[in-house]
Amino acid sequence: MREVAVVGVGHAKFGRRTDTTLGELAWEAVKEALEDARLDQRDIQYFVVGNAGGWSAESLPAVVVGEYCGLSPKGTMRVEAACATGSAALYNAYLAVASGMADIAMAIGVEKMYESPTPTVVEFIGRAGNYFWEFENFGLTFPGYYALYMTAYMNRFGATEEDFCKVAVKNHHYGSINPKAQFYGTKITIDQCLKSRYVAWPIKLYDASPITDGAAAAILVSEDLARKITDTPVWIRSVGVATGTANLSKRPDFIGLDAAYQAAEQAFKRIGIEHKDTWKYFDVADVHDCFTIAEVMAYEDLGFVERGMGIQLIRNGQTYKGGLIPVNLDGGLKAKGHPIGATGTSMAVEMTKQLRQSVEPRDRQADIYTGWALSHNVGGTGHYAYITIYSLDKDGSPKVKPRR
């Protein structure tokens, strides 16, 4: 296996992008990534397209994107891992470079959810559990699946709806200053969140990420090329991948996502750290906050803190910039938006920029001490999980950051 670095990233404006086709939207991200790496399409030997689809018209999105972006005739495939599709694309490009099959590969995540009416999108997402035993007979919706976790978590640890609204307020705070975010310019208050209508009790509209169109891209290269292309390669040091059950009812409890825990366990093992108090190794993280409960469970599944203590992190503001572990300084899925296939690649873009210390405005740039970051991307409701660890160091384990 060869070491792999991210040397170029691009990000389209997230939101209701009814002004673009799938190809045009992908191109926004691809063009920016090529310019960032100062590479040309002919340098890209292989590209992979993450697109969940169903709600959008193109059945063969990878080739449509390849043609529009001038990447053809290079080889490609479309990958799907539900809401972790973008991380699956990154992983696939990583494998291509790490294995030596390609020296330069591009991961593109793109999703156009507004090509279908909202009821159709709700229907599609609701079917994303186990279709027959959960949707056909019991009509679960996506907020409904996570609501089952939120009810159990609140009951077990005494968390309140207000606690969860604090996640929404934090992520909107950062999303409001991220020009690429769907809710750029929109801050919210606890009160607004608490008064928003229930979509699946106890989950309210403001606990939920929106329907989003978007695209993001990352260029991955082998170690011998990395330093020729950039002075600040960001190394993908570890990827942990795991699955949960399709049927929610087959899970033992509803206070954490086992797939995310297992993926984290693998990812940490590879860089030689324990799955405990992990907040101290990372300068910044992006976690999968499709709903506010998901962000709190992520803190615990990732071992930032122990089970049941995640809610304390948000209560005490420890996941803001300057806290124990800053989380979702891009606004997260909640405020940046959640274009299913693009979310994971968007996280890779953000972690790369954070480690390069090139985030604008500076108010959402984390302080970089250890030079390590991680992204946590969950597909479905813990059906798939991808934990990706990024570092400015090509070798070694992360140091512990200074206590503040």
Place this chain on the structure above:
Amino acid sequence: MVMSLEARYEEFWRQSIKQLNEVVKATGLPIAPDEKGQYSLWYDVREMRLRFSISVERIKRFFEGLREGKVYTTRCKRCGRYYFPPQADCPYCKASDMDWVEVSGEGELLTYTIINTKPLTYSHYPDYVVAIARMREGFNVLAWLRVDDSRKVRVGMKVKLQVVKREPEGYLTYEFIPAEQ
């Protein structure tokens, strides 16, 4: 009078097709502004309806059970593992030697939610409670919980699983009811 699901569904699509036809007639193209009136969209003139057919041949005993008013599960004869939803194969034993066992029906609520924003195909039902209960046998079941007042639902409450007819469709399925009533 509540419109049946089918009528609502038809109405939803009929409206958009009607609008599309009017636009084509007036402009010669199926192009109109998006919902927010911001950008031009080409409204697809081709429709695809999706309705799947799902194989139940190997677990049809389950559905025969519903007709008898019973909820069945499968249990591997070799390792004793229960499978709910029922499975025809035990992947751990690599065997297909299963017993059909009637579920005790006694369970304790692990968690629940109330679906307020419903999928279009569920839009004709009042808000419903979806719950997961741990059954006496040790496996979990996910189903609707029938209660008059959802504020009375509590994690840990005892529930019973029963076979019911899902109306207005009139097909057999299963749901929970509170055990003490």
